[in-house]
Amino acid sequence: MNRLVLFFVLSSFPFLMCSAQLPSGSTAPNFIITDVNGEVHNLYEILDSGKSVLLDLFAVWCGPCWTFAEMGVFEDFNETYGNSIVAIAVEADPSTPADYLDGGGNSIGDWTELIGYSLANDDFIGDDYQLSFYPTIYLICPDRTVNQIGQTSPQGGYWNVPSLAQEVFQYTCESIEGVNGNIQSYNSELNFCGQEKIEPIVSISNSGSEVITSCTVETIFDGEVISSTDWNGFLPYLATEQVVLDEISGSLLNVTFNIYVDGDVLESDNSISVQFIPSLQSHGFVNVEVNTDFYPSQTSWEIKNSSNQVVAFMSYEGEDSGGGPNAGAELNHSVTLEQDCYTFKVMDSEGNGQPSFSAPGYTQAGSVLVTDANGLELMSISGDWGSMQSVDFEVSLGLEIDDDLHSSLYLFPNPASLNSALKFKLPDSNKLFIKVVNLMGQTVFFRKEILSAGEHEIQFPIAQWSPGVYHVTTFLGNESYCNRLVIID
Incomplete structure (x- = not known):
């Protein structure tokens, strides 16, 4: 019993190391690190642009680190204010290789799947910041002062988006006096098909002390303003608002959205760039190969056209407890499609895809492979792919019949x-x-x-x-x- 109590106490608190923590109010040492996506982050360049940095120093084997990341507060905060701050999670234990971020070795799990914002590995940052326990969470202000803010807010409880916003923009870092309008995120579709139009939606926010009552959002392509949308309303300090913009062609591919507010005191968070993705060009004949697991009745798929009509659908027979006529089978389906834009969607009612070891004797994961007549792979998934996967494609080949x-x-x-x-x-x-x-x-x-x-x-x-x-x-x-x-x- 005593061992269980001791284990519970230790697993509920950060892991301690024998060194002194970098005091709050100190000058943050600069770092230049490259994240798992290849993006380079220079701390002083970020701070000099007027943005604060949230720095999460963790270890892949640290239980409290994983628990904090699972809560998703940095993820949610980054989605809301990610163009005004930079959130970075850094694996700081020099004894663990960088590839342990994928879940190898003594890692608790796959950190690349858990963390959606900037994620990196660095063997020296722990010494630079005098790291004494995991996780250590710092807020670094534009004036280069560093403050250890921990996992909980001064008001009690874990951080949430509103309390963290107040900490970043008001309490710890010097607040921005005046008007500071910014574009935080793009919230509409990224894929386009054929000559489809895209209706952009962006989130604007105000991190300045004065209320914003009007602004203009510009859509810019190749350095030229191609449309502008005037917004009028009431946007107080730390508030956000979604703005629907004029339709544009997805074929523009790279577009920048910029907010203009009279008297704006900071320009580094005024713009956001978006890259649109054209749909795959497919032959009119599509083959769907499904290798089922022990629970085939949980899996189904459909193809919808541009009018959102289901043009093909398939589900599989099986018992609720597993097994049945379609369990562990290789099933092929051929679909002939007319020229149009389509979405193929495969679903699993249990939410775990087609995992291996779904029953005794079923050691191979199930899979879904979608190809066209020319061998183009539209989708290839297997194992635990979650509750749904989809792909957009355009049929533009194989349509003329001799x-x-x-x-x-x-x-x-x-x-x-x-x-x-x-x-x-x-x-x-x-x-x-x-x-x-x-x-x-x-x-x-x-x-x-x-x-x-x-x-x-x-x-x-x-x-x-x-x-x-x-x-x-x-x-x-x-x-x-x-x-x-x-x-x-």
Whole structure:
């Protein structure tokens, strides 16, 4: 019992080391570190721009460090005020390699998945800041003074966004007198498809002492203002507001949003740059390969078009307790799509994807692979992928059907009982891809080769197949053809 009590007490407090902590009010030593995304952070350059820095010094094996990060207060604060401050988490234990951030060695877990703001490893920062326990959390003000603020606020309880904002902008660091409007985040879609328009939404805030009642948000491309939106309202100290801007074309790719307020005293947080991402260009024939785990009924997928209509959907049979006809199966589904913009979404009702060891004998993780006729990989996921994964794509290939070729491509005999063949004539040499799928979504025949010009006949081994309906999909170059084959006794 005494051991349990001692363990609980130790695990509830920061891990201690034998050294003196850097006193609050000291001048912060400069550091230049590169985070896991390759971005370089120079402390003094950040401070000289007028921004404060929240510095979380932790160790990958430290339980209280993990608990604090799990609370997500720095994550939420960074989303709200991330253009006025810089939050950085640094693994400061020199005895742990940098790759332990991914969850290796004695790490509690994958820190790169847990922490969404700047994350780095540095073996020297602990000595520079006279680190004496993990986690140590510093607030470094623009005047370069450093203050140890810990995991809890002076008002009691762990930090939250409002209490941390007051600490950063009012209590510890010198408050900004006057007007200081800023753009904190971009809150609209990043992906675009075809000629789609994007309606930008940005969050503005006020970290100055005076109320903002009006401002202008500019949309800038290639150094030129392409649109401006006037905002009028009431934005007091530390308040935020979302502003909907004029539609723009996603094909602009790189756009900057800038806020203009009369009398603004600080310009370093006035702008934010956004990069738009074009959708993948896909062939009109899409194949979905699902390898199920022990709980197939938890997994389903759908494809929606630009009108938000479901054009394809699949769920799987299984028992609530696991097992069933689709458990541990490889299932293939072929979908032919018209020219449009689409979203493929796969869902898991349990929220843990398709993990390995889902039941005795099921040691391989389930997976979902989505490809088009040209082999383009639209999605490839496996294991614990959470409750939902999605990908946007645009069908722009394989849409034109050669009427002469289509009329010469046929299955005979059909219906069939002993044999059946696909017959066609090619005017030129071309790449052939044939796939036959049963009504369970299982691929029973597959063939891929280069064919010369002339007449061709592909025999199917239907004697090995059960009676029923089969879908035969043929690709010749960038064109696709679908036939229905019926096998009878």
